[in-house]
Amino acid sequence: MTPQAVAQAQLDAYNAHDVDGLCALYADGACQYRHPDILLAQGRQAIRRRYAERFAGSSPRAQLLQRIVSGNTVVDSERVHDGASYTELLAIYEVMNGQIAKAWFRNGATTQLRVARHEDIPVMEALIARSGIELSKGFYSEEQAAAVTKHVFGVDTQLVEDATYFIIERDGEALACGGWSKRATLFGGDRHKSGPDPLLDPATQPGRIRAFFVDPSAPRQGLGTMLMQHCEREALAQGFQLLELAATMPGVPLYKAAGFESVEDFALTLPGDVSVPLARMRKLLSGC
Ligand SMILES: CC(C)(COP(=O)(O)OP(=O)(O)OC[C@H]1O[C@@H](n2cnc3c(N)ncnc32)[C@H](O)[C@@H]1OP(=O)(O)O)[C@@H](O)C(=O)NCCC(=O)NCCS
Structure with a gap:
């Protein structure tokens, strides 16, 4: 799979809340970071736990606003909708041999609707x-x-x-x-x-x-x-x-x-x- 196809498959699996599908797109020793360098999860098991926790309490949906591909790096600008709010997110994926080796996430503003x-x-x-x-x-x-x-x-x-x-x-x-x-x-x-x-x-x-x-x-x-x-x-x-x-x-x-x-x-x-x-x-x- 091309880096672009891997990033798209990641987005689709995220929106389907498919933890197995997401984990299959990450390499064995893959790392996820809060941009630039705070380690969120290392290895498939830790990544699995993160997504399982994320989907246990809510049903987020990521909307892709823009995607830039440069070599083996994909940068996605997204809006992640969750109930009556959404958060701006920048996701950077480094893809090696058809799997994500490293991913960095950076949260932006949260837009919230309330009574x-x-x-x-x-x-x-x-x-x-x-x-x-x-x-x-x-x-x-x-x-x-x-x-x-x-x-x-x-x-x-x-x-x-x-x-x-x-x-x-x-x-x-x-x-x-x-x-x-x-x-x-x-x-x-x-x-x-x-x-x-x-x-x-x-x-x-x-x-x-x-x-x-x-x-x-x-x-x-x-x-x-x-x-x-x-x-x-x-x-x-x-x-x-x-x-x-x-x-x-x-x-x-x-x-x-x-x-x-x-x-x-x-x-x-x-x-x-x-x-x-x-x-x-x-x-x-x-x-x-
Ligand atoms: C009417 C109002 C609430 C619209 O809010 P908004 O957040 O800008 O609307 P959205 O961004 O959700 O717009 C959705 C779609 O509506 C249409 N639209 C909204 N505002 C428009 C405008 N000024 N010109 C043309 N199309 C417009 C477009 O199709 C737009 O989609 P697009 O931006 O992808 O093209 C806002 O302009 C406003 O507060 N106006 C002054 C107060 C007012 O008259 N309120 C209505 C009282 S009845």
């Missing part, structure tokens, strides 16, 4: 304000972005109470927030709401996707998609078959990419007589 708490609200409000202004560029005029950010965007604390609003942090820094709802309100933060917010019937009514915001420092890194996949799984688990949302124009490309379809265009008239177009969108869930 938002009340104490996160000030951080999320600040993130939402930055996101609403900066990431609306090219979709709304400055006046529209300012009006919708001021009068509509914000945290709906009911979702925080329901534990259906989430925050994504990278090494502890908040980078995105968003959620879903089992209640009737379709959009808007606390200051846009008034009156009770009744529960929906999952058997007959669509659940809501609510208030997705990504920090302007981290657009197009898949954070919106990460939130969406998590919300869809949770809504489905609670019996909802259909999801509905009110999309801002900057939100429409993400929601289309996630499989939502527009069912109605409408506009909000905000103070100062500013008209802001939105789209009502829907998606049928099917066992994601």
Whole structure:
């Protein structure tokens, strides 16, 4: 096998959680290191123990981002997904006679999705304000972005109470927030709401996707998609078959990419007589 084929077989066996398959790709006396020189395991038995422990408590999945091959060395840049988080990983394999003789691993940042708490609200409000202004560029005029950010965007604390609003942090820094709802309100933060917010019937009514915001420092890194996949799984688990949302124009490309379809265009008239177009969108869930 070429070094490239060995690295690919390693990745496939890792994703299949196939400890025997992984061990067969390592030479008898192979060594694994935390880059540059901390020995993690020496010899097949020690490598077997490491992988058996890794797969005992979780089901990680490595996503290959980039691979460089130079002679008998392969360098893989990966994202290792584990539950609602992923870690950047650099893996370097030295291949001899069709087997891995040495491997070095270097962990990068961890991106973690978790349930938002009340104490996160000030951080999320600040993130939402930055996101609403900066990431609306090219979709709304400055006046529209300012009006919708001021009068509509914000945290709906009911979702925080329901534990259906989430925050994504990278090494502890908040980078995105968003959620879903089992209640009737379709959009808007606390200051846009008034009156009770009744529960929906999952058997007959669509659940809501609510208030997705990504920090302007981290657009197009898949954070919106990460939130969406998590919300869809949770809504489905609670019996909802259909999801509905009110999309801002900057939100429409993400929601289309996630499989939502527009069912109605409408506009909000905000103070100062500013008209802001939105789209009502829907998606049928099917066992994601
Ligand atoms: C909408 C928003 C949450 C998207 O978050 P994101 O993390 O950048 O989205 P993702 O990286 O998961 O994008 C997934 C896909 O959606 C589409 N997409 C997302 N943003 C896009 C944009 N600005 N232009 C074109 N396509 C876009 C792309 O197909 C993208 O895949 P790609 O990057 O591989 O091409 C973010 O732009 C945002 O916070 N906007 C301002 C606030 C807002 O209006 N929120 C919506 C409220 S309803």
